Amino acid sequence: MVSSEAAPLAKTGGLADVVGSLPSALRALGDEAAVVIPRYASIDLKNARRVYDRLAIHFGPAQYDISIYQAPGEFPLYLVDCPALYERKGFYGELGVDYPDNHIRFAVLARAALTVARFLFRTEVFHCHDWQAGLVPAYLRTTFATDPTFLGVKTLFTIHNLGYQGLFPKPALPEVGLDAGVYRPGGMEFFGRISYIKGGIEFADALSTVSPTYAREIQTPEYGFGLDRALLARADVLTGILNGADYREWNPETDPLIPARYSTDDLSGKQTCKRQLIEEFGLPADAIQGPLIGMVSRFTRQKGADILAEVAGEIVAEGMCLVALGTGDPEYEDFFLRMAAEYPGRIAVRIGFDNALAHRIEAGADLFLMPSRYEPCGLNQMYSLRYGTVPVVRATGGLDDTIEEETGFKFAEYSGEALLEAVRSAAKVFADQDAWRAMMRRGMAQDFSWGTSAARYSALYRQLLAGPGVNPLAGKIF
Numbered sequence: 001m002v003s004s005e006a007a008p009l010a011k012t013g014g015l016a017d018v019v020g021s022l023p024s025a026l027r028a029l030g031d032e033a034a035v036v037i038p039r040y041a042s043i044d045l046k047n048a049r050r051v052y053d054r055l056a057i058h059f060g061p062a063q064y065d066i067s068i069y070q071a072p073g074e075f076p077l078y079l080v081d082c083p084a085l086y087e088r089k090g091f092y093g094e095l096g097v098d099y100p101d102n103h104i105r106f107a108v109l110a111r112a113a114l115t116v117a118r119f120l121f122r123t124e125v126f127h128c129h130d131w132q133a134g135l136v137p138a139y140l141r142t143t144f145a146t147d148p149t150f151l152g153v154k155t156l157f158t159i160h161n162l163g164y165q166g167l168f169p170k171p172a173l174p175e176v177g178l179d180a181g182v183y184r185p186g187g188m189e190f191f192g193r194i195s196y197i198k199g200g201i202e203f204a205d206a207l208s209t210v211s212p213t214y215a216r217e218i219q220t221p222e223y224g225f226g227l228d229r230a231l232l233a234r235a236d237v238l239t240g241i242l243n244g245a246d247y248r249e250w251n252p253e254t255d256p257l258i259p260a261r262y263s264t265d266d267l268s269g270k271q272t273c274k275r276q277l278i279e280e281f282g283l284p285a286d287a288i289q290g291p292l293i294g295m296v297s298r299f300t301r302q303k304g305a306d307i308l309a310e311v312a313g314e315i316v317a318e319g320m321c322l323v324a325l326g327t328g329d330p331e332y333e334d335f336f337l338r339m340a341a342e343y344p345g346r347i348a349v350r351i352g353f354d355n356a357l358a359h360r361i362e363a364g365a366d367l368f369l370m371p372s373r374y375e376p377c378g379l380n381q382m383y384s385l386r387y388g389t390v391p392v393v394r395a396t397g398g399l400d401d402t403i404e405e406e407t408g409f410k411f412a413e414y415s416g417e418a419l420l421e422a423v424r425s426a427a428k429v430f431a432d433q434d435a436w437r438a439m440m441r442r443g444m445a446q447d448f449s450w451g452t453s454a455a456r457y458s459a460l461y462r463q464l465l466a467g468p469g470v471n472p473l474a475g476k477i478f
């Protein structure tokens, strides 16, 4: 697997959770998987082993010197060390501005992954995640098309979020050693620029995305971010496989990060979690009586802050409180900070990335709100179910696939009004504590563990290997 994130070492969102846990789930099925990610400044190499040294990657006259480390763990996790490219504060940028050399940073990742496969971990399938790994299929179909090492090797490209595409100006092409022939509509050209995600979409043997509904949605103009036609053209090789939840980390019966543990048989610990969460966020003690809404999210346009802000006043007027944790675009962080300023003692917000606090919110809240504009899969609603924190979600992507009438509240239209109506329905059920607890328990009994989904990936890898595919020696694609 080639990725820009893998939990717990490098995480900004769900991609990291998936790449950090799917390999172990595959192992349980008898498959072997290794992961390649960049070694960011925040990753300590103390316990890692240097397994490949002084590898020079050349793009024209430019040279990038890398080493490869292997981190200890359940599966081989290779870290690509190139201080000139990765030893920085952020993964992708700082203060909302992307690093100007991201095209090079993730081209080097792709080339390093090919090196790992050549010398350290002979793979039959490259499973590439999101635009940061989009150059792996592109190089395999061009620069390395006749390289015997990769003869018969297949590629699967998984889209975790179509909203991030890796777009760069055309002159980026020679800077990453890509054949000029890829610059065409059926290749990596995208409205006059070069698109790394198209490297995956056009050149991978198979495509997947992280829920069945999102797989359908991205083939439509509404959700396709300009790529719907390219995806529609490859619909025959595109599937949706729901992400799994890692219940070893997210389980209220065993979670060491929450103030009190609880289960379906004994929910009393959840009340302790709620009380402490209210205190931690500085809300008045009487907030314990009404429904407490929790949110943990990247604060971006995707996640629905705008429609929440429209109706925050009405929600508070219903006697509900809201605690939110997130970080992201300054514009959307502001939405939350303004709500907190306007409704002190009712809405409280923490800006930042804090995994332990995310756990405490999952455990202490009554409702978990995800009013997403789009949501490829979403993991927090699955965690919420397990924590007895009833999800209120917009019916899109994976949210629509995982939440049912019996386990949560869904609204279809992307509007404040629809959101408010769903929250009000939840509050009505909350008022009847027996009905509420029954709903909590139904959610807690749901199982979104990796088992089924990992088996589907495994079957897909096998199907790819059995199929005719493209013989790279049979001729170039241009």
Ligand code: ADP
Pocket: 012, 013, 014, 015, 017, 296, 297, 298, 325, 326, 327, 352, 353, 354, 355, 358, 377, 378, 379, 380, 381
């Ligand atoms: P996305 O990948 O779009 O961000 P998901 O719901 O798939 O959304 O995954 C989000 C993951 O990141 C969850 O594990 C969630 O708990 C975590 N997360 C998001 N923002 C934060 C934050 N500010 N602090 C801690 N964890 C966060």
